[in-house]
Amino acid sequence: MTIRLAINGYGRIGRCVLRALYQRGLTHSSTTDTPLKIVAINELADDKTIAHLTKFDSTHGPFQGSAQARDGKLWINDEPGITLLHQADISQLPWAELDIDLVLDCSGSGNERDLAEAHLNQGARRFIFSHPATAEVDATIVYGFNHQTLTGLERVISTGSCSTNCLIPVVDTLHRAFGINAGTTWTIHSAMHDQPVLDAYHDTDLRKTRSAFASIIPVDTGLDKGIERFLPELTGKFQSLAMRVPTMNVSAIDCALQLNTEVVADEVNQVLESAAQQRFAGVLGYVNEPVASCDFNHDPRSCIVDASQTRVAEGKLLALHLWFDNEWGYANRMIDVACFWARQWH
Ligand SMILES: NC(=O)c1ccc[n+]([C@@H]2O[C@H](COP(=O)([O-])OP(=O)(O)OC[C@H]3O[C@@H](n4cnc5c(N)ncnc54)[C@H](OP(=O)(O)O)[C@@H]3O)[C@@H](O)[C@H]2O)c1
Incomplete structure (x- = not known):
């Protein structure tokens, strides 16, 4: 069964979704039994710019294929044209x-x-938000954690945030293994399109008036609420902070978790490594090398535990460092959710 897709909003995430679909061979019936075919893109920018930014990307490099705009369509390789709407x-x-x-x-x-x-x-049959939505949606899905709850009867879902997708597999794993009493998280997020290159006016947020490439800028985050949504037993036990930093892509979460059980760092790393190999394989990664954020650019996983940074104070206070490609990882999770959900539709 071919799934006919429309991408509404063709910015960082929209373009990563298109690229990831082609890179993974998911648009063709020769490589998957549920091809996802992009039929339309609705984006306010003009056709020529849409084609240009499909072809060239400062973060993820050139598109592996051909892309050109003609007659109101975006033509990718030798496939039928994608209708462009504005x-x-x-x-x-x-x-x-x-x-x-x-x-x-x-x-x-x-x-x-x-x-x-x-x-x-x-006339669209179903809809996915690429960010947390209000409680009125039918489901909020972190792929790998709760996607199997999708029945196919839902019409409107959300795939949460990139930071929730990063954190939930780790918090869930550690809560099961050791019990978490409380936690604090710091998201260290790359710059985004809602920040100016040089100081400029912003409608609602004074911090977002400041140049993205001049400062570390604290911003609001709802990650603590995201944790509660997925793990209600941790309601009221987390506080979250976030900052934007002057890099183009790849973000990190630092978290401090107060555990119920005494642990040592090696034990925590073993539990997380085993979760990366088994329950959360493909979504959770594990690295124990002296890496930096750029090493995770274009990494499709939701979260990579940096085992070299795991620390324990007084037996129960655990500090962790987690990496994630906020664009590529998240776009791949949207696709994973769409593929899984589509198989439940019959
Ligand atoms: N970037 C990330 O790391 C990341 C990760 C996970 C989730 N998300 C979420 O994904 C969403 C998009 O983020 P992004 O970073 O991709 O932002 P973006 O680069 O600004 O892309 C959004 C695109 O949608 C267009 N647009 C705005 N309103 C529209 C409308 N009514 N109809 C059609 N197109 C419209 C924008 O055009 P204009 O520029 O002309 O307004 C822009 O090209 C946000 O909800 C964000 O929270 C982002």
Whole structure:
């Protein structure tokens, strides 16, 4: 069964989704029994720029294939053209005409169920938010942790945030092994498109008026709420902070966890290494080398535990350092969720 996709919002995540689909060979029935075929892209930018930024990417390098805009379509390799739309008004999107099974919303333009319903009203059958949404969505999925709860009856889901996808496999593993009493997390996130290159006005956030490449900038995060959503028994036990740093891609989470059991660092590393090899294989990674953030650029995993940084104070206070490619890892998880969900639709 071919799944007909529309990407709504073709920025960092939208373009990574397209590239990852082609890189993984998921657009062809010769390589998968559930091909994901991109039928349309809705992006406010013009066709020429869309093709240019498909071809060239300062973070992930050149596209492995051909990409050009012609006659209102984006032509990738020798495949049928992808219809290019430029509609801010959802009620003008021709999802019924284009027979869209699934909208991957990578626009960041809202998190309310109503927004997703507006796409369904246009004829799309299902919808995924590329960020945490309000409680009215049918499910919030961290692939590897709870994707198997999808039944196929859902219409609107979210794939959470890149930082939740990074942290949940680790917190879940350690909570099962040792019990977590409380925790604090610090997300160290690469710069994003909502920050200016030089100081500039921002509608709602004074910190985002400051040059992305001049400072370490504290920003708000809802990661503690994200942890509660997936592991309700930890409600009220986490606090989270975040900062943006002047790098283009790859982020990290530092966390301090107060455990219920006394541990030593090697024991914690062994538990995490085994989770990376078994329960969370493909999603969780483990490294014990003197690495730096750029070593994880274009890494498709949600989280890589840096075992060289694991520390324990007084037996129960554990400090961890986790890496993740906030763009490529997350785009791959959106695809994983879409593939799994589509198999439940029949
Ligand atoms: N980047 C990450 O590391 C990351 C990781 C995980 C999740 N996310 C989430 O993914 C979403 C997108 O993030 P991003 O980093 O890809 O942002 P981005 O690079 O700014 O991409 C968003 C794109 O959507 C376009 N757009 C905005 N409103 C639209 C609308 N109504 N219809 C169609 N297109 C619209 C934007 O155009 P304009 O530029 O013209 O506004 C932009 O090209 C956000 O919700 C973000 O939280 C991002």
